[in-house]
Amino acid sequence: MSSPLLRCLWLAALLGFAIPALAATAPQPFSARYHLEITGWPDAEIRHRLSHEAGHWQSEMRAELPGASGREWGRFRLEDERVRSLHYAAGYSLLGIRRAFSLDHRDLAPLPDRQSALIALARRVIDAPCRVDCRLRYRDHRGREEELRYRILAREPVSLPQGRFEAVRVALTEPGKANRRLVLELDARRPGLLLAMEYHRDGRRRSRLTLTELAPD
Known part of the structure; x- marks a missing residue:
């Protein structure tokens, strides 16, 4: 990862993938804010918005650090209950250095971008959970193919300052x-909304994300 901003967005976008889901839970527009703590980096505030217009959806995240800013977004459609990625873009500014990345529908035809894949992940584990040998593929911000394995740990209610949620806890490994290991808590009623997240390496927690604000969009 070439900057703390893309590291933040990488964690928040959770390394997604494309999996079809039958009769999947429908997305709901929302605006959320997360607090992200990363060992060795300043804490970051991440704004996350899922919106719907003109027949397509867009998932967007923005991160801010002292002296830096970053943004990542993915546009997709729902076709026969499948998430179909249309466009992905990301960029950051760090101490005056700017970088930008973009993927179009041709790049994303076989595999989704990370933002669109966040919705696919949530719909998959909510409605048709995989039990054995669950392998996930996706495109990173440079368009490279990556693979993860995932496992559902639990589905149970959790209480947060923003209210009571039905959560699905998922572990992902490379x-x-x-x-x-990346451990996520996803809202079972709002595909794409992160309730909490922890990243562990070498037996130690390296980062933690928590939901701090939530509103319908």
Whole structure:
């Protein structure tokens, strides 16, 4: 990861993937704010918005650090209950250095971008959870193909300052890197909304994300 901003967005977008879901829970527009703590970096505030217009959806995240800012967004459609990625873009500014990345529908035809895949992940684990050998593929911000394995840990209610939620807890690991694990809590009623997240490496928690604000969009 080339900057703390894209690291923040990478964690918040959670390394997504494309999986179809039958009779999947419908997305709901929302605006959320998260607080992200990363060992060795300043804390970050992440704004997350899922919106719907002109027949497509857009998931957007913005992160802010002292002296830096970053943004990542993905546009997608729902076709026969499948998430179909249309466009992805990301960019950041760090100490006057700017970088930008973009993927179009041709790049994303076989695999989704990270933002669109966040919705696909939530719909998959909410409605048709995989039980054995769950392998996930996606495009990173540079368009490179990546793979993860995931496992559902629990589905149970949780109480947060923003209210009471039905949460699905999911663990993700990368093949060949068993010392790294991402644990997510996803809202079972709003696909794409993160309730909490922790990243562990070498037996230690390296980052933690918490939901701090939530409003319908």
